[in-house]
Amino acid sequence: MNGAGCAGPSSLPAAGWWLSFHCSLAPKTGVEARAGPATAWPAVTEKPSAPFTATGRPLVGIVMGSTSDWPVMEAAARLLDEFGIATERRALSAHRTPDAALDWGRGAGGRGLKVIIAAAGGAAHLAGVMAAVTPLPVLGVPMESAALKGMDSLLSMVQMPGGIPVATFAIGKPGAINAALFAVATLALSDERLRLALDAYRAAQTKKVLEAQLP
Numbered sequence: 032m033n034g035a036g037c038a039g040p041s042s043l044p045a046a047g048w049w050l051s052f053h054c055s056l057a058p059k060t061g062v063e064a065r066a067g068p069a070t071a072w073p074a075v076t077e078k079p080s081a082p083f084t085a086t087g088r089p090l091v092g093i094v095m096g097s098t099s100d101w102p103v104m105e106a107a108a109r110l111l112d113e114f115g116i117a118t119e120r121r122a123l124s125a126h127r128t129p130d131a132a133l134d135w136g137r138g139a140g141g142r143g144l145k146v147i148i149a150a151a152g153g154a155a156h157l158a159g160v161m162a163a164v165t166p167l168p169v170l171g172v173p174m175e176s177a178a179l180k181g182m183d184s185l186l187s188m189v190q191m192p193g194g195i196p197v198a199t200f201a202i203g204k205p206g207a208i209n210a211a212l213f214a215v216a217t218l219a220l221s222d223e224r225l226r227l228a229l230d231a232y233r234a235a236q237t238k239k240v241l242e243a244q245l246p
């Protein structure tokens with residue numbers, strides 16, 4: 032790989048970060064950049080590549096109360112993909128599939144997961160239930176609900192009793208994105224390449240705002 036022809040996915044809010052990170056490693060390594068603790072970056076191509084799914088040992092679990100949450104939570108999954116972090120994705124409900132949800136949460140650490148992102152809407156108990164059965168950090172994303180616009184989800188999730196924390200994010204897609212970035216930041220504490228990737232992501236985001244032209 033050389034610095035001139037680097038290209039990467041452009042589907043993210045800060046598109047371009049991937050490119051700058053990817054290219055920044057080239058002169059140092061002389062080989063294709065690899066990132067993520069358990070998976071490889073996709074091959075660099077002359078044209079932006081299509082969205083891809085990171086492979087390797089999943090480090091982040093994304094669990095949601097219903098398949099109807101996926102259109103929102105896909106933003107978290109795709110963002111983690113772009114950082115090269117493989118994820119385990121499940122729809123499990125604290126209410127409709129309680130035994131399966133508990134089993135999944137209890138086994139998360141043993142399967143190698145380091146962080147859990149849990150999304151639910153309405154009487155949103157899934158993140159709290161996960162936090163109750165695993166010591167892993169649980170990042171809660173309240174889904175927007177039809178009746179109460181997600182305030183029910185938010186309050187259900189954020190009002191955990193002392194002793195069992197759920198780090199609760201914004202309602203809906205911003206929360207999904209920020210939970211993913213928080214997971215990246217957590218994993219980056221022990222992974223220098225992820226830290227560089229996060230720096231590049233943030234730098235690209237800043238540049239995009241500063242360069243924006245208003246009508």
Ligand code: RP5
Nearest residue numbers: 096097099150151152153174
């Ligand atoms: C919650 O109820 C889910 O997390 C979802 O946000 C909400 C509605 O679920 P569906 O009725 O669409 O399956 O458990």
